[in-house]
Amino acid sequence: MKLSYMIPSILILAALGSVSLAAGQGASTDLLKGELLFLDDFSTSKVGGSWGCSSDENHSFSYQDGRYIINVIPADSWRRVQSGRSFDDSIVEVEATPISGPDDNIYGLMTGWLNWSNYYLFLISGDGYYRFLKREEGSWTRNDPWEKSDAINLGKATNLVQVKRQGETITFYTNGVKLAEYEDGSFPEGNVGLIAGTTACGGGNLTVGFDNFSVWAIGET
Known part of the structure; x- marks a missing residue:
């Protein structure tokens, strides 16, 4: 079970078919896409x-077999990387697959x-939870508790993690299923990126x- 704790750190459409929706869930009808603005298949x-590659005794970022790989070695440690691409209103998504390590983990998107x-x-975990956080002026001003969702594929399965930003409304999805909606206009435009991390437990x-x-x-309705 996830508990709140203090924080230490037309090609794509074909790919979507490989990410299965959880049983009993239906895809959201408000994820209508328009022009493809950016795609990186790694x-x-x-x-x-501009993801970059690096490694030290605690983590590594690398390109391997057509994927971007983040490895985090210590417990209770997060690694974030930004793409160098900035966007405002948009839909951001990535296919994410835990390859090895604990299912009590952290991975997702940064916007x-x-x-x-x-x-x-915007975080999900291999044991089926999701969470939203906001860092502002160096402090965690939004630190929501973990919530359970059956839309999240468990364990080492692939999940399609998605964030839609439209004005001050930010909507979080996994595998096309809406998890939560937030109102926040603090950062109307900014770089997008990835996160992976471990937990203390x-x-x-x-x-x-x-x-x-x-x-x-x-997209326009």
């Missing part, structure tokens, strides 16, 4: 976002990134693979 580091003191995080050495990171204009 097939090479020479195009797409509205102005710097490392100001951004939003779950233990360390988590590896998550990300694929088909895309940003879409919001």
Whole structure:
């Protein structure tokens, strides 16, 4: 069970078919997409976002087998990386797959990134929970508790993590299913990125693979 705790840190459409919706859930009808603004399939580091590659005794970021891989070794540790691409109203999504490590984990999307003191995080976990956080002026000014959702595929399964930003309304989805909606206009435009991390109780050495990171204009009804 997840508990709140103090924080330490037309191609894409084909890919969506590989991410199954949880039983009994239906896809949201308000995720209508317009123009594809950005796509990185992580097939090479020479195009797409400015994700970068690095490693030390605690973590690594790398491109492997057509995915972007984040490995976090210590328990209770998070690693975030931003793409170098900034967007306002849009739909951001990525296919995320825990490859190894504990199911009591953390992974998802970052949006509205102005710097490392100001951004939003949209998190899910391998044991079926989701959470929204906001960092503003270097403090966690929004630190929502974990909530359970049957829309999240468990364990080492792939999840399609999605965030829609329209004006001050921010909507969080997994596998096309709406999880929650928030009203916040603090960061109307900013970089988008990824996060993976471990928890104090779950233990360390988590590896998550990300694929088909895309940003879409919001479609017209």
